[in-house]
Amino acid sequence: MRYSHQREIIREIVFSTNSHPTADWIYGEIKKSLPNVSLGTVYRNLKQLADEGIIRNIQDGPVARYDWNIEPHDHLKCNVCGEMIDIQVPNEIIKDTVMEKYDFEVSDVEITLVGKCNKHT
């Protein structure tokens, strides 16, 4: 992956916030310094950065968000303001524990384990 100015700025933007930004938000930010960037460039570079393991892709319902924190961690998603809060889920996922520890009224826990099923050796 050779150097590109656009990608470098995109990386810096992702690293500058804890807000788990979307491609669209990042597009708005980068246009402040590079008004001619294309939204496609933002998407392409976010994908490349995620593929390289430099940033992390997190799926928030139907939209993709990005996170500079590539350590394994989970999220609380507020269904009022939409904010995503980083958490470390302990060995026991206990709704009640999360509720008091993070002062968060859990209404739904979504757990998806992604990998390869036994049909593929």
Next chain:
Amino acid sequence: MRYSHQREIIREIVFSTNSHPTADWIYGEIKKSLPNVSLGTVYRNLKQLADEGIIRNIQDGPVARYDWNIEPHDHLKCNVCGEMIDIQVPNEIIKDTVMEKYDFEVSDVEITLVGKCNKHT
């Protein structure tokens, strides 16, 4: 919610499979008996059935899937064939445990707790 023939068939289709079907797949199925149904009708009714708690909505990346099983449970998602397999995550989420119990090579665990953060009383 008054009776509708279309909604009843949509409900039956969801209840007839363990494949966590998408709106589009259900649309293909219902057209076999009602060739004139509209895709919008499928979406609207799936939403109503989910709102009523008759079926469950599960988000699979950017697409919505539906499940007749409304009991709290989780899923294994195969990133080769895309299949979603029902599981009961035990009190301890241990990748290793899931791996041997379900013979599934876990590469990523996605946990999202949805609810209301402390900014909203």
Next chain:
DNA sequence: ATAGTAATAATAATCATTACTAATTAAAAA
């Protein structure tokens, strides 16, 4: 300096989903 190739801007295309509208229909009221 230049050839080769990756990256870009601009734009069109795609895919899932929602919104709109006039016509139809289930169910309640007369």
Next chain:
DNA sequence: TTTTTAATTAGTAATGATTATTATTACTAT
């Protein structure tokens, strides 16, 4: 039973997020 009503529908247009295309531009190794 007929009339009234409001929910539901088919058809279609619109939206929002993302990916693909294409001609042009810009890194970088030689």
